Amino acid sequence: MSAYSLEELRHSASHVMAEAVQRLFPEAKFAIGPAIENGFYYDFDLPRPLTPEDLEEISRLMQESIKARHPFEREEVSRQEAEQIFGDQPYKLELIRDLPPEEPISIYRHGAFTDLCRGPHVANTGDLRWDAFALLNTAGAYWRGDEKRPMLQRIYGTIFPSKQELKAYLDQLEEIQRRDHRRLGRELDLFSLHEEAGPGLVYWHPKGGRIRTIIEDFWRMRHYEGGYEILYTPHIGRSWLWETSGHLDFYSEGMYAPMEIDEQKYYIKPMNCPFHIMIYNTDVRSYRELPLRWAELGTVYRYERSGVLHGLLRVRGFTQDDAHIICTPEQIEDEILEVLRFSLRLWRDMGFENVVAYLATRPEKAVGEPERWEQALVSLRKALETERVSYKIDEGGGAFYGPKIDLKIKDALGREWQMTTIQFDFNEPERFDMKYTGADGQEHRPYMVHRALLGSLERFFGVLIEHYGGAFPVWFAPVQVQLIPIADRHIAFADEVLARLKAAGLRVEVDDSGDRMNAKIRKAQLQKIPYMLVIGDREAETGSVSVRLRTNENLGAMSVDDFVARATGIVARRENYNL
RNA sequence: GCCCAAGUAGCUCAGUAGGUAGAGCACAUUCUUGGUAAGAAUGAGGUCAUGGGUUCGAAUCCCAUCUUGGGCUCCA
Numbered sequence: 107m108s109a110y111s112l113e114e115l116r117h118s119a120s121h122v123m124a125e126a127v128q129r130l131f132p133e134a135k136f137a138i139g140p141a142i143e144n145g146f147y148y149d150f151d152l153p154r155p156l157t158p159e160d161l162e163e164i165s166r167l168m169q170e171s172i173k174a175r176h177p178f179e180r181e182e183v184s185r186q187e188a189e190q191i192f193g194d195q196p197y198k199l200e201l202i203r204d205l206p207p208e209e210p211i212s213i214y215r216h217g218a219f220t221d222l223c224r225g226p227h228v229a230n231t232g233d234l235r236w237d238a239f240a241l242l243n244t245a246g247a248y249w250r251g252d253e254k255r256p257m258l259q260r261i262y263g264t265i266f267p268s269k270q271e272l273k274a275y276l277d278q279l280e281e282i283q284r285r286d287h288r289r290l291g292r293e294l295d296l297f298s299l300h301e302e303a304g305p306g307l308v309y310w311h312p313k314g315g316r317i318r319t320i321i322e323d324f325w326r327m328r329h330y331e332g333g334y335e336i337l338y339t340p341h342i343g344r345s346w347l348w349e350t351s352g353h354l355d356f357y358s359e360g361m362y363a364p365m366e367i368d369e370q371k372y373y374i375k376p377m378n379c380p381f382h383i384m385i386y387n388t389d390v391r392s393y394r395e396l397p398l399r400w401a402e403l404g405t406v407y408r409y410e411r412s413g414v415l416h417g418l419l420r421v422r423g424f425t426q427d428d429a430h431i432i433c434t435p436e437q438i439e440d441e442i443l444e445v446l447r448f449s450l451r452l453w454r455d456m457g458f459e460n461v462v463a464y465l466a467t468r469p470e471k472a473v474g475e476p477e478r479w480e481q482a483l484v485s486l487r488k489a490l491e492t493e494r495v496s497y498k499i500d501e502g503g504g505a506f507y508g509p510k511i512d513l514k515i516k517d518a519l520g521r522e523w524q525m526t527t528i529q530f531d532f533n534e535p536e537r538f539d540m541k542y543t544g545a546d547g548q549e550h551r552p553y554m555v556h557r558a559l560l561g562s563l564e565r566f567f568g569v570l571i572e573h574y575g576g577a578f579p580v581w582f583a584p585v586q587v588q589l590i591p592i593a594d595r596h597i598a599f600a601d602e603v604l605a606r607l608k609a610a611g612l613r614v615e616v617d618d619s620g621d622r623m624n625a626k627i628r629k630a631q632l633q634k635i636p637y638m639l640v641i642g643d644r645e646a647e648t649g650s651v652s653v654r655l656r657t658n659e660n661l662g663a664m665s666v667d668d669f670v671a672r673a674t675g676i677v678a679r680r681e682n683y684n685l
Numbered sequence: 686g687c688c689c690a691a692g693u694a695g696c697u698c699a700g701u702a703g704g705u706a707g708a709g710c711a712c713a714u715u716c717u718u719g720g721u722a723a724g725a726a727u728g729a730g731g732u733c734a735u736g737g738g739u740u741c742g743a744a745u746c747c748c749a750u751c752u753u754g755g756g757c758u759c760c761a
Contacts, residue, residue, distance in 0.1 A: 157690095245756030245757070246688025305752065413757085623721070627723095
């Protein structure tokens, strides 16, 4: 076992990889090669694009270097020496120029390769295991992440202390692929996207629609319980609305181009807030009415750059589970706390237990009085601390119009997804001149908070699919029960069972195809249907059903009533799994 | 938007000295009525992403466009 940290292993492996690339391309220019969360990468400027064969060759050369047991040697050099050593390496020269003058410049050598590097590294390339690393893929990456600077070629790889750990990681990557929502969306017939009909626009199929309905119904129920009212607003609005909100000034790149009707420009909405504000401003508001909590499943369209679209996770048309909370300064702490609680509870109900919060504070350019920012921040921080949510501070990461909490949700594979956002808005209340009359008879500016909990239904659906690997909890499952008559003569009894299960509120289908029972089971199994009820002579005679679970467990025969009691109980308790 | 790769039947994919396309699954019809993850036969199904070009001839070579994938940048 290695005594080195993963970081040391990975950073060292990136040097070994760079050495291999240098052997393959003597004219290569080197940029940077750090260790990252799950591995390492190195960026190169190369004379031609890399091919998969190149990666194999680079792997082979790396193995050679590891087996050759080159020691890593650290040396401190003067700035002048460094500039000489890296005289033909423009990216390294740029890095050297940007190093703070007081910091010593260190270089690391192993074999014939020398790199500008702070270290630390393993003592010897032989401390890396030749069978525990893998080069994963190549990609383009801008020098210093700046899209105006040259595009370099990046190679991603990873290394672990042992072969077993590498294998576990590669297995996990495979599992991620198996759970990919784009793949499951097709296999389970949940949704589709159509390039010919417009990229980034989602089509929900009947089974996806079922799940969406369940989510929406549950969402509405919870919101009414939580003191929200539900709004419906238009999908388009005249340019006046977007000029007033400021979106045309600072967000027009993200909006679909306007259409012209009666010599007026109409824009498809990228956000719901101005519409909610229109409703607020239909009346003179009193502090007695506040807080107002107005929610909408609002479908918006945003122009996302073509390269960023990704399945359901990044789309151009989506439905936000949006809400705006409008309240007085005195109410703000309670309201924020309540939103956070409400959100955490919703996530638990959906089967997500782990959340991490990010608290984003005032950026340099911002609107709104500092006292309001301060009060907002205090209320956000207090809510997180009261609910004992671990959080990180994102200094200056707030929007120009207000501070926010973002919640990242951890899925079954430990991946974090940014879903929930709770944001103050000091911009639009000003622009739309929102007010209320206080107890003092004076006009006041209310606080307004935007919040989207699931984020967008599309994105949430994508994460939900991957979280459960398509095996949805019974209360979500589009088909909960598959009836499997063994032969045609059993269809009549199956139809009877169908009627009884439907009457009990279960989503159930009969497989009356000419397939054999084995094939019917296989189909249901692949569709990840929680319950399969086999119905043959024995069951028809005794009025029972034979219950099989998608976990491959066979519960044997039980009466239809017993099955209904069992299944409806699990649905009512919203249990995540089907046992 | 940028770099690289890819686009052949509904799906997964084969099809390189350029000679008008193939498999498995799915689908349809027929036979089979079978106790816990694939019964059998037959059949239908493709302007090889789109538009140009080279050629006697293009799925195959070249160019452009669109889309998808892996990343980068972006995500007030």
